[in-house]
Amino acid sequence: MKEWLAADQWDVVTIQMASIKSHDIANYRPSASELRDYIKKFAPNSEIVVHQTWAYRVDDPRFTKPSEKPGEPATQEAMYTGLTSAYNTIARELGGLRIIPTGDAFTSQTTILNGASSRTLPSIQKPRSRANCPIRSTPCTWLAVEEGQGWQDHPGHGRSSREHRR
Template identity: 45%
Template sequence: MSKLLRTGQHSLLFFFLIFSAEVVGAQSSATNKQSLRLFLIGNSFSQNATKYLPQLSKEGGHELVIGRAEIGGSSLQRHWDHVEAAERDPNDPKGKPYNGKSLKMLLSDGVWDVVTIQQASILSGDVSTYEPYARNLYNYVKKLQPNAQVVFHQTWAYRIDSNDFSRIAPGDSAKNAQQMWEKSRAAYHTTAHELNIPIIPNGDAFWRVNSSKKWGFQKDNSFDYNSAKAPALPNQAKSLHMGYRWDKEKLAFDSHHANDAGCYLGALVWYGFLYHESPKKLTFRPNSVDEAFARQLKKAAWTSVRKVR
């Protein structure tokens, strides 16, 4: 056998060994891939904001586990009141508001990487409503999950045609959506700074879209709201909120909660924040959100995440 042939065989063997090692390494990496374990202490707004997060995470190649301690309309104080009830008496039903479980029971189910807290949207503009409950919850989470990162989920302002806006001080409410966003943003940032925790900027992303001349929602002033008959509805294009819908024979209005587009925007923000990568590459979108609007929502989400970091 010639020296050249032996050299060639050795080179081929070396290449095969390196290639095999890379394949095994990749398989091992895929097998040992760690899930991100996310736990939410919130309400319907945290449900809205994470509705499409599993789909986005899957498309992005991320394994996600979500735990929830959510009560509709719940404030920081209410969550803490339930904790105190459970600590006084583990058998007190008041301490087990989460489908018969306490916050301690839910948080103790495995190890959580990220735990989020948030204020009830109607109180979000009044910084005096955050303490001592935000700090109490923070300390409680860190006691049970010392390695978890506690994060503030910044909720959003109501739709511009809402009939009510958040409290901004005792006995005083915001006059419009912009003031609600400004006051709630300040309250979230003040408290987050005191606790030294980061913020998921959903409120900023919502306002970035809503305040846009091109992409923001505009009320349909040509619609007769007082004499409307089913199934007629006003033009609600580019709305991020539920808005008007028919509930039997009644024209119902929800200016607070997110619709599909708002839930999509919320999940895009969470994706960018949690994984430190742009959601603009993702193709998933709800069927009710058109491609052009979806592109703008992805841009707004990523811009908001980058600005808050």
């Protein structure tokens, strides 16, 4: 990573927790502050931005066969609530870093297909993905944040593939 950071002038460097561990703030400590310091050492002029991950689909095995380990989310909603709290907390602790709210976009966006949302029709996405909604939400959310918009204001959100091609 040192070579990559030092190889160029970076405007933005993003950091993200592994999605399966993102619901628990303890997984971010102390690594997040150490990572921030490392990035600043080798890319001192870059802005560090936190990239929020998203809760898994309702039919993910994590929810259909929940773990008995304490603190593990048993539902999609519990995972989303935990990861949102953890990302907000760590961004604040690291000095008020901006967040790319991909998880918020995925959770809020509904894709209409046959009158049901993608969260209630787990078979919508092929190939199978842990994502709740169209993957295009991720780049649209990144672009909206970079342009200073709310993710929901970006024109790529909230349209089906058919509407997007019109």
